[in-house]
Amino acid sequence: MRGRLIFGLFGRSPFKPLHDHMMKVKECTSLIKPLFNALIAGDLEEMRRIAQEVSKAEHEADKIKNEIRSHLPKSIFLPVAREDILVFLREQDAIADAAEEVALFLTLRELRIHDKIRGPLMELVDKVLDTSDTAAKATSEIHLLFETAFRGKEKERVLSIISEVERKKWEADMARLSFARSIFEIEEELDPTTIYLLLEISSGLRRIAHHAENACDYLRMMLSKG
Amino acid sequence: MHEYWILGAAGVLGLYMAWNIGANDVANAFGTSVGSGALTLRKALIVAAIFEFSGAFFVGAHVTDTVRKGIVDPMLFQNDPDLFLYGMLSALLAASIWINIATYFGLPVSTTHSIVGAIVGFGLASGAGSISWMKLVHIVLSWIISPIAGGIIAYLVFLAVQRKVLSSESPAASAVRFIPVIALLTFSSLALAMIYKGLKPLKLNLPAPKAAVVSLAVGFIGMIAFYVALRRFRKETNHEYDFVERNFKYLQVLTACYDSFAHGANDVANAVGPVAAIFAIVKTGRIAAKVPVSPIILAIGGLGIVIGLATWGYKVIETIGRRITELTPTRGFATEFASATVVLFCSKLGLPVSTTHAQVGCTVGVGLARGIAAINLRVVRNIILSWIATLPISAAIAAGIYELLVHLFK
Numbered sequence: 149m150r151g152r153l154i155f156g157l158f159g160r161s162p163f164k165p166l167h168d169h170m171m172k173v174k175e176c177t178s179l180i181k182p183l184f185n186a187l188i189a190g191d192l193e194e195m196r197r198i199a200q201e202v203s204k205a206e207h208e209a210d211k212i213k214n215e216i217r218s219h220l221p222k223s224i225f226l227p228v229a230r231e232d233i234l235v236f237l238r239e240q241d242a243i244a245d246a247a248e249e250v251a252l253f254l255t256l257r258e259l260r261i262h263d264k265i266r267g268p269l270m271e272l273v274d275k276v277l278d279t280s281d282t283a284a285k286a287t288s289e290i291h292l293l294f295e296t297a298f299r300g301k302e303k304e305r306v307l308s309i310i311s312e313v314e315r316k317k318w319e320a321d322m323a324r325l326s327f328a329r330s331i332f333e334i335e336e337e338l339d340p341t342t343i344y345l346l347l348e349i350s351s352g353l354r355r356i357a358h359h360a361e362n363a364c365d366y367l368r369m370m371l372s373k374g
Numbered sequence: 375m376h377e378y379w380i381l382g383a384a385g386v387l388g389l390y391m392a393w394n395i396g397a398n399d400v401a402n403a404f405g406t407s408v409g410s411g412a413l414t415l416r417k418a419l420i421v422a423a424i425f426e427f428s429g430a431f432f433v434g435a436h437v438t439d440t441v442r443k444g445i446v447d448p449m450l451f452q453n454d455p456d457l458f459l460y461g462m463l464s465a466l467l468a469a470s471i472w473i474n475i476a477t478y479f480g481l482p483v484s485t486t487h488s489i490v491g492a493i494v495g496f497g498l499a500s501g502a503g504s505i506s507w508m509k510l511v512h513i514v515l516s517w518i519i520s521p522i523a524g525g526i527i528a529y530l531v532f533l534a535v536q537r538k539v540l541s542s543e544s545p546a547a548s549a550v551r552f553i554p555v556i557a558l559l560t561f562s563s564l565a566l567a568m569i570y571k572g573l574k575p576l577k578l579n580l581p582a583p584k585a586a587v588v589s590l591a592v593g594f595i596g597m598i599a600f601y602v603a604l605r606r607f608r609k610e611t612n613h614e615y616d617f618v619e620r621n622f623k624y625l626q627v628l629t630a631c632y633d634s635f636a637h638g639a640n641d642v643a644n645a646v647g648p649v650a651a652i653f654a655i656v657k658t659g660r661i662a663a664k665v666p667v668s669p670i671i672l673a674i675g676g677l678g679i680v681i682g683l684a685t686w687g688y689k690v691i692e693t694i695g696r697r698i699t700e701l702t703p704t705r706g707f708a709t710e711f712a713s714a715t716v717v718l719f720c721s722k723l724g725l726p727v728s729t730t731h732a733q734v735g736c737t738v739g740v741g742l743a744r745g746i747a748a749i750n751l752r753v754v755r756n757i758i759l760s761w762i763a764t765l766p767i768s769a770a771i772a773a774g775i776y777e778l779l780v781h782l783f784k
Contacts, residue, residue, distance in 0.1 A: 152398045152482055153690070154733045155405065157754070158700040161747030223752045227744035295615045295702075297532070297744040300541015 159224045162233055163294040165216045166240075170288040172209035173240055176202050176247040177280045177356060183251055184273050188261060199251035206248040213241045227298060228370040236366035239359050240287060243280060246355035253349050259342065264334050268327040272350060275320040276357045283313045283360035287367055303371050310364045320357040324350055376783075377656045380459045384652045387466040389678045391645035394473060395485055396682025399641065400426060401690040402733055403633035406706040408695030412623035415695070418630075419688050423680045425631045429638025430676035432568045432578065435667040436724040437640055438675075440509070441489060441647025444724065446497040448651065448661050450504045455655050460779040461496035462648035468492040468772035469644070472764065482757045484728035485644040487517070487764040493648070495769030496776040516725040517761070520716050521735025528712035528739035531556075535704050536743065545614050549621045554601040556625055556711065560632050561596030565589040567639070567718050573669060600624070622703035629710035636717040637729045638679060644726065646675035701737075705745045709736040731757065 179202045186194040216237060220230055261269060286309040289302070296302040327350055331343060338346075404422050407413045413421065442448075442462075451458035469488040476483040490513060497505040535552065542548040570585035572578030580588065604621055654665045701709070713732040720727045734757055741749045 152730050153694060154402050154730060154737060155694050157734060157737055157750055159748030159750045161700060163747055225741055225749040225751050294747060296540045297536045299536055
């Protein structure tokens, strides 16, 4: 009896799941600050616990990602380009991957943070998280963008958040540079393995900000077309 | 004496068709209203019954006229009215059979296309000269134009909502100003459809200027009612868009009524068109050029639709209502308003269109305005394919039954 009903016409909306995915990604990044706090406090047990939580949230984000992908066949007509949604999702997911990587490197082996690099490191962490939190403000409202048909006030609001993200990403890059400098200023006092690990951590942090910015770029592409 | 048997058989088949229409199609209009919580299932059932019946009764005569004598000209059967009776009976039987087969296989076929195809089939079997080809061309064109026109209207209406309400400085306040305007249009066209060239035996045919004034008056009353009602709702949440959607729920109930009125007006003919044709001949004993459609037949058709709704349709509405979260009130109202307008316009012109296809066109229209999250294009393709398949198949079935009846009884 379904044949003559128009409701078979509706596919599953990707926008609410995209929002849910962002919330999971944000769960990952929100654990990064407590993780570094535990690092400074030298509490390895707490660090391992938090790292596990990050890993769990990342896995859940992955599940949502796969769910969204499997419901976007080519025969679905969407209000924004399907390809834009897919790359946006890929970038958004990469934020969680990067957060998981940072957590992994931090818990590989005991790491003591020298007093002289502590300030620049925490500065870097703050700037990176500021970037990803600001990006989340834009991307987690994708369902509101859909509600307003990707136009008007809501679109302008999101676009202005995106330019803020770009500025913050630049600040995070600067903080990374200062952190690297602060490492090499005291390189005689640090062993090479520690330097290697610290640089890996800083590049993991960079990737968080980088993918947050990319996700925003693709969101802007969705908004500029149509 | 055997004319009464034919009339009885046609009556039963016609009622079955009406039941089928009520059981299935009404959910298209009211599923969203139940799903959004604007109406309880019970209330939806009552309101839908009233508007389906009114549409069928007050406006159904135009399309019924086309179905009963517009496609195959009964005047050509003056020498042997029995052949026309057999023909109409075969058409009704063929359409019922095809709809059942298609429904069994889940094909989105249109009752309108089935019955028109079946009538063409019996026309061809009785001699191609009996078909009014010009009229048929008009009908087929209307099948192409109505979804497109509906889509364009839906696109523009949704764009207006988007511009005037959703992206305004204060969406909530804008909604309170916007909704009454649509209410004005809806009430006016409902009133106009009923009183301008309405049911002749009920003297519902006011001249154009008078009808326009009365309709506008009705529209303004509706507009003021909506304005007053909306003013009473205060914004309780901080979520501006939630508030907008909640206000649009009430408008959506109105447009669902409008939609089911238009549906009744157009689709009742699919059930009672052939019955009316047979009835006119049996009653007068001959084929006469000018016999108006009997209001009793329209009432029976409307009743059949209501019975379908009450015995089966409510289940469909309930199921659909639970699943339908994709079509929020701002979108649902736009598709309903557009499809009802197009279908009602075609009904007044006596063009039998597919209400489902008009609704599909309107949904795609809102989708093109970026209003719908995901449209399954495969379903759209299936609908178009079923549309193309329906004409020859139902025509062939009808021709076969007609030949059989003539062979057996002549």
